[in-house]
Amino acid sequence: MNYQAVIFDLDGVICHTDNYHYQAWKQMADREGIYFDESINSRLRGVSRMASLEIILERAQRTYTAAEKEALAAEKNEIYRQLLMNMSPADLSQDVAATLRQLKDAGVKIAIGSSSRNAKTILRQIGIFDWFDAISDGENITRSKPDPEVFVKAAGILGLAPSACLVVEDADAGIRAAHDGGFHSAGMGDACGNDEATYSIIAFHELSDIVLGKRMQNGPVTE
Known part of the structure; x- marks a missing residue:
């Protein structure tokens, strides 16, 4: 048809832009001491930012408040936006x-x-x-x-x-x-x-x- x-x-x-997403989540996770690798990253495809964060936090050693989650998501997005400036x-x-x-x-x-x-x-x-x-x-x-x-x-x-x-x-x-x-x-x-x-x-x-x-x-x- x-x-x-x-x-x-x-x-x-x-x-x-997969690599940019990975780099941004990796930087955020490393700063928080949360294990994150490409296998976990593959689960994030087609998933919203906050839902992606929840997947990453499955490996966290502590529980995060809603406000802390919002801050982490914002941090990741700022890193990602800076990386996007490399696109042309x-x-x-x-x-x-x-x-x-x-x-x-x-x-x-x-x-x-x-x-x-x-x-x-x-x-x-x-x-x-x-x-x-x-x-x-x-x-x-x-x-x-x-x-x-x-x-x-x-x-x-x-x-x-x-x-x-x-x-x-x-x-x-x-x-x-x-x-x-x-x-x-x-x-x-x-x-x-x-x-x-x-x-x-x-x-x-x-x-x-x-x-x-x-x-x-x-x-x-x-x-």
Whole structure:
């Protein structure tokens, strides 16, 4: 089928900031004397900041008050925001840029559906903030993925029903959110092959054939 819009997760789909998140959480955890490694970090993908903090605090040697948790989350975010200043248009791959342009040229609306409160900063840093018809992010939602709120609000801004939109995600929590919100989805990265995804893709440019109706649902994964 043809889709009128594509709603993209940001981190791991449009660009990659995983390492910046890891560095920021690692600095915060080290200062608190809390064990944190890449295995724990992998559990944080697609999860809100406060929910991520709760996962990290599972290894803490003491209990933190709500105020202390807020302070730790704020500390992590400040470190992360400083690291994001290192991003530039060089962090946008040619494949992503070319595919986004192709979709826009075909009259397809494009939107961001990200739980991050730093989504707009990232988009500005990599030079594509003005490309998107809608941005739904951590600033306008109260429930993070796997709740579908972020995608539902993006579709609402676009003035479209979920059935007219394709969600692109690299995390299982995002695929679950899309499924529960009534959206078709394309799973890539860690979500490639997710049973709830309508499509599985490896290369970003595969989206063009999907969105423009040239590839059937549950088509083969491109090698």
